[in-house]
Amino acid sequence: MKTVIAAVVSNGIEGLEKYFVSSDLVQYTFLEITKEFSPDLDLYHLLIVPNGSDHIAMHKIKDKVLTFLNNGNTLFCFDGWFTNWLPNNQWVMNTDLKSIDQRYTVQSDQYNLLENVTIDDLIYNNNISGWWSCGYIEAAQEAEIILQDTWNRPIVVFDEKSTKGTIFMTASGPLGDIGITTKTNTYLNNSLAQLYQNALFLVAKKINF
Structure with a gap:
C-alpha cells in the first residue's frame, strides 16, 4: 500500500507538528511560509491548509493550487480564508447570528466521512455550543454539503466536481491527525480526530486503487 x-x-x-504526525499511512512535510513562498506541490498527493x-500567502500560489487539484490531487482546508485562493468555494465570516444557537445536521455523506463521528461533539464543548466552526462556506454548485448549521449554511463540504481533484473543507473548523485513541484534547476531541482519519483513509484509497 502506497503511503x-x-x-x-x-x-x-x-505545536502544529503535534497535530500532523507521520505514520505508515501518511508522511507529512511542513511547508513554512516565507516571503518567497512558492512550494513545488507536484511532490505531494495531499495539501493541508x-x-x-x-491566506495572503495562499493567494500568491492560487494558480499552483489549481494545477495541483487538476492533476487529480486532494486539498484539505480547515482555515477561514478571506482571499479567493481556494477554487470555486469561498469562506464567509458572519457575526450576525449567535453562535450559541448553532447546531449541525447531516445533509449528505456519500463516502461515510461521518462514520463513528458523534455530531454533538462538534457542536458542544463543556456544554457550550458554537465552539468549533466560524462563519460558513459558499460552496461550489455541485459540491457535497456534509454538515450544515442551524441556518442551512454549509459547514463541512466535500467537492470533487468543480476541479479534477478533491477538496475537503470546513468553515474554519480545525482538524488534525492525532489518532483516535485520546478521548479529549484541548484542541481536538475524539470525533474530530475520527473525521480527519476518515478523510485521510479516503485519500489513501484514492491513490492506491
Missing part, C-alpha cells in the same frame, strides 16, 4: 505524501502549510504556529494559515 500518502502530504504537505502541511505552516505559519510557524507553535490548517486553521490559522496565511
